[in-house]
Amino acid sequence: MIIDGDYLRHERSLRRKLDLTLMPMVWVLYLFNYLDRNNIAQAKLDSFERDLGLKGNEFNIAVSILNVGYMLMQLPSNMILTRVRPSLFIPTWVCLWSCVSASVAGVHNFKGLVAVRFVLGITEAPFFPGAYYILSCWYTKKELALRIAILYSGLVLATAFSGLLAAGIFAGLSSVHGLAGWRWLFIIEGAASFAFGLIAFFILPDFPQSKTGSTKWLLTNDERKVAIDRIARDQVSNQDSNRSVWYGLKLAVIDWRVWVFAFILCANHTAYGFNNFYPTIVKGFGLGTRTITLLCTAPPYLIGARGDRSLHISIPMGVAAVGFIINVSVLNNGARYFASFLYISGCFAANSIVYSWASSSVSQTPEKRAIAGAIINLMSQLGNIWSPYFFSPGDEPRYVMAMLLMIGFSVASIVGCMVMRFTLARDNRKLLASFEGTGVRPNLYTL
Incomplete structure (x- = not known):
C-alpha cells in the first residue's frame, strides 16, 4: 500500500520520466512520420x-493513394x-516505412510512384493510432x-521545416x-527516420502492467503500481471488465459517438486538404524564386504550432473558415498570404483537440479505446483521399473551388462538435442519476 505522500511523489517522478523518454521519442517519430508522408509536396x-512524366491529375492520385493503404492497415x-x-511493434514499422519512403527516390514513372506510395501508406498506418x-x-x-x-506540434513543425x-x-x-534534388530529399529523410526508429527500440516502454521495454530500467515497482492505479481511477465511470479484442471491436462499432468523432475529424482533415498543395499556393503569391517560396511556407505552420492548446474545436475551425473566405474574396497577395496563417493555425489547433477528446469519451475497455481511436483516425483519412x-x-x-469546399467542411466540423457536446452532456446527466444516493461522484465525460 502506498500512502498519499509517497503516492504523489511517485506520480510526479513517473510523469517526469515519461516526459523525458516516451514523449520526446514519440514526438520525433511523429515528426518523421509526417515528413516522410508529405515530402511529395x-x-x-x-x-x-x-522526371516521372506526370500528367493531368496524376500527382493528385499519387497524393491520394497513400491514404488508401493508410486506412487499410490502421x-x-x-x-x-x-x-x-x-x-x-512500433519501431519495426518505423524502420519499414523509412525504407519505403527512401525508395521513392528510385521510381521512374507514374505506376512505380503509385505502388510505392500505396505501400508507404500501409507501413506508416500503425504509428499514429x-x-x-x-x-x-x-x-x-x-x-x-x-x-x-x-x-501534434511535431506534425506542425515537420510541415514547417520540410520547406526549409x-x-x-x-x-x-x-x-x-x-540525382535530382527531389531524389536526395527522399533518401535523406528516409535515412534519418530509420536511425530514430532504431533508437526507439531502446526508449519506448510497453504497457504499465508490463516489465518489458524501457519500463524495466526506467521505473521502480512503486512507480509502476502508481501508473496502473491512476489510469484506472481516471476512466469514466462506465468501465467494462471484458478484455476481449473482439468485444472491444463490437463496443467501438456500435457506439455512435465514435462515428461522430470520425465525422468531425474527417471534416477537419478535408479542410486541411490544402497541405499537399500549399507550396504551389504560396508560389502563386509571386513572392520570389523557388527557394524563397519554400522558405515562405514555414512561418504559417510555426504560428499554427503555437495555437494547438485551445480548449475548443469550433473556434479554431471558425478561424480557419475566415482564412479560406479571405483567400477566395481578395486578389491582394499579401492578404491571401495572411489568410493562410489563419486557416493553417485553425486546422492544426482543432485536429489536435479531437484526438484527446475522443480518447476520454470512448474508453469502456482499453481494447475499445485502441480500436475506437483507430476507427476515428481511419475514417478521417477519407478527407485526405478526396x-x-x-x-x-x-x-x-x-x-477557388477548393477554398469554397474548405469553408463548407470547416462549418461541418463546427456542427459535429456541437452535436458531440450536447450528447456528452446528456450522458453525464445519466451517469450522475445512476450514482444518485450512493455518496459517490462518478468520473464524467469531458465536454
Whole structure:
C-alpha cells in the first residue's frame, strides 16, 4: 500500500520520466512520420513531375493513394497492438516505412510512384493510432490533452521545416552523383527516420502492467503500481471488465459517438486538404524564386504550432473558415498570404483537440479505446483521399473551388462538435442519476 505522500511523489517522478523518454521519442517519430508522408509536396517544386512524366491529375492520385493503404492497415494494427509489445511493434514499422519512403527516390514513372506510395501508406498506418493509444495508457485525461497537443506540434513543425529542408537540399544537392534534388530529399529523410526508429527500440516502454521495454530500467515497482492505479481511477465511470479484442471491436462499432468523432475529424482533415498543395499556393503569391517560396511556407505552420492548446474545436475551425473566405474574396497577395496563417493555425489547433477528446469519451475497455481511436483516425483519412481532387491543376494557384469546399467542411466540423457536446452532456446527466444516493461522484465525460 502506498500512502498519499509517497503516492504523489511517485506520480510526479513517473510523469517526469515519461516526459523525458516516451514523449520526446514519440514526438520525433511523429515528426518523421509526417515528413516522410508529405515530402511529395516539396518535390513538386523541383523536377519531380517532369522526371516521372506526370500528367493531368496524376500527382493528385499519387497524393491520394497513400491514404488508401493508410486506412487499410490502421484497424488491424491497433487490434494487434493490444496483444504485443509496443516497444518492438512500433519501431519495426518505423524502420519499414523509412525504407519505403527512401525508395521513392528510385521510381521512374507514374505506376512505380503509385505502388510505392500505396505501400508507404500501409507501413506508416500503425504509428499514429498506436502512439495515441500508448500515450492514453500512461497519461490521465488531463495530462493527455496537453501531450497530444505537443505531439501534434511535431506534425506542425515537420510541415514547417520540410520547406526549409527542401530548399537546402534542392540548392546544394541537385545533380550530385547524377540525382535530382527531389531524389536526395527522399533518401535523406528516409535515412534519418530509420536511425530514430532504431533508437526507439531502446526508449519506448510497453504497457504499465508490463516489465518489458524501457519500463524495466526506467521505473521502480512503486512507480509502476502508481501508473496502473491512476489510469484506472481516471476512466469514466462506465468501465467494462471484458478484455476481449473482439468485444472491444463490437463496443467501438456500435457506439455512435465514435462515428461522430470520425465525422468531425474527417471534416477537419478535408479542410486541411490544402497541405499537399500549399507550396504551389504560396508560389502563386509571386513572392520570389523557388527557394524563397519554400522558405515562405514555414512561418504559417510555426504560428499554427503555437495555437494547438485551445480548449475548443469550433473556434479554431471558425478561424480557419475566415482564412479560406479571405483567400477566395481578395486578389491582394499579401492578404491571401495572411489568410493562410489563419486557416493553417485553425486546422492544426482543432485536429489536435479531437484526438484527446475522443480518447476520454470512448474508453469502456482499453481494447475499445485502441480500436475506437483507430476507427476515428481511419475514417478521417477519407478527407485526405478526396480533398486532393478539389485542387484541379487548371485552377492553380488560387484554387477557388477548393477554398469554397474548405469553408463548407470547416462549418461541418463546427456542427459535429456541437452535436458531440450536447450528447456528452446528456450522458453525464445519466451517469450522475445512476450514482444518485450512493455518496459517490462518478468520473464524467469531458465536454
